[in-house]
Amino acid sequence: MNSLITLPLLIPFFTAIILVFFAKNIPVQRWISTIGSISTIIAAVFLAITVYTDGIQTMNLGNWEAPFGITLVSDMTSILLVLTTSLIAFVCLLYSFRSIGKEREEFYYYPSFFFLVLGVNGAFTTGDIFNLFVFFEVMLMASYVLLVLGGTKIQLRETIKYLLVNIISSGLFVMGVAYLYSVVGTLNMAHISLRLHEMGQSGIVTVIAVLFLIVFGIKGALFPLYFWLPGAYYAPPAPVMAMFGALLTKVGIYSIARTYTLFFTQDVGYTHGLLEILAIFTIILGAIGAIAYSDVKKIIIYNIIVAVGVILFGVATFTPESLTGSVFYLIHDMIIKAALFLLIGIIIKVAGTSNLKEMGGLIHRYPGLGWTFFIAALALSGIPPLSGFMGKILIVRAGIDAGNYWGSGIVLLSSLFVLFSVMKIFINGFWGEAREYKQQEKVPVKWLLTAPVILTICAVLYGLGTEALYPIISTAAETLSNPEIYINAVLKE
């Protein structure tokens, strides 16, 4: 029995539960969470190897046959995302040890952290649409706690907005599932796909597709539903911000990619055309935000929105090549966004401000920080040997092959603006004369810096190892572009 598939869910779950018992004992909490996090990574690696050698892994929970019970499905896409999530969680945890502060650690920071990991891993692994909703809620509730924990004024204000938006979108999600259930009469994702393909094209399915796009668009910050994100992500402390920026929107994107490749493939001209237009507007609006602000946090936050647009443009083009590009870019973006958020967390800590105009000359005191940021910034914008290149080139090439010159042109141009926005941080923050900082003596950043350095090294290796990774990721995209593989693996016909 392939019990391996449950481990990326069960390990964070048990870790979170056990951590509740040691709420006041911070050293014990740190040890338990380190062990839990490392074993999640190990389990994910083994599962990835199994999926690569033996194909898609499934488990019917409670030993009920496929369409009747809940099925956990781990195909290449989801296991790669689970692996990336576990890695980012571990790195953010290392960063949290030195930065989050005693008062947050004593009030269930680590249990909430692991419930977030559980929710994200679960959402990537599940093969049941209602179970996806439940894991969304697990993830969101943990994120509410992490967002508000600490209770500063800005956190309280932004949590109210974030809570309100997400409750409404969860309500819409339930409505979407209810409509879908009344049309197809099943909740298992493979079975839904099968039924929808048997039914053929009908208007109500397109309506449901758009409703799902709205729901996941709110979760994944798609134009015009991204309005809540810049404020909400501005509030929490750096490691939480890194977790949010790297994971939460990506679950929305994954859900769009999953539903739009598995379910709604009948009326591609309308649904994917709509997605394409929204993706392009997302890129434009994100790029405008990224160059407009001179606040380091805001710049990186708007870069999330640009990346959401780029990935979804690849999904909307809907060819094997563009889907490969999307998966490539999705994983790259998770890693590099976490690295950048952690880096600007350090920058804000040493400069004492998040305003670019009050910074300058950081490179003299913190060369390691400066060059790591430089490499991460180049990787973000997709300079060839680094990680962002391959995904974007595939997306652009597939877009041009599909005759979509405008969209591809905008994706290419967005790279320029992204590069401009992060180089603005580098030039204004690191070059020039050193300003008067609030702290006169050097802030020790060595330990904090290890976390983003690990991620940046991963990003560089990811870029250099493109050749080796390409077959793995094209396997992932093959499952996306060819739903029969998924359906056969789950329903075993």
Add this chain to the structure above:
Amino acid sequence: MMKTNNVILETATKVIVFIILLFSVYMFFAGHYEPGGGFIGGLMASGAIVLLLIAYDIKTVTTILPFDFKKVTAVGLLFAAGTAAGGLLFDKPMLTHWFTYVNPPLLGKMSLHTAVLFDIGVFLVVVGVTMTIIQTIGESE
């Protein structure tokens, strides 16, 4: 403010609390064949404790029930997660349950099901969460 003498409420509570608790246990065990189960049983049990809180005060109730309800929640989660993971130990998928019929002397034929363990988890989580919410709001000034 002088404390009013709540002798009728307190005396009535002493009797009623046990009836509510019994009913919650009944509901809990009825869950498999009739309406009921861990969730409603847990809510009713915490309803009984809330009645105690109304009749007496938070301090008295914490002396009667000296639990940290956050840990009660965690124990409940352990029950649920343990039952879920238990299937894996016997080379079956997660959340696989077993049942068997037994014939104890007085009670007659009855079935024992591992889903009850899962339901105990739900019961404890519901009690823990409800009481944590109420006590936290009640204590904060």
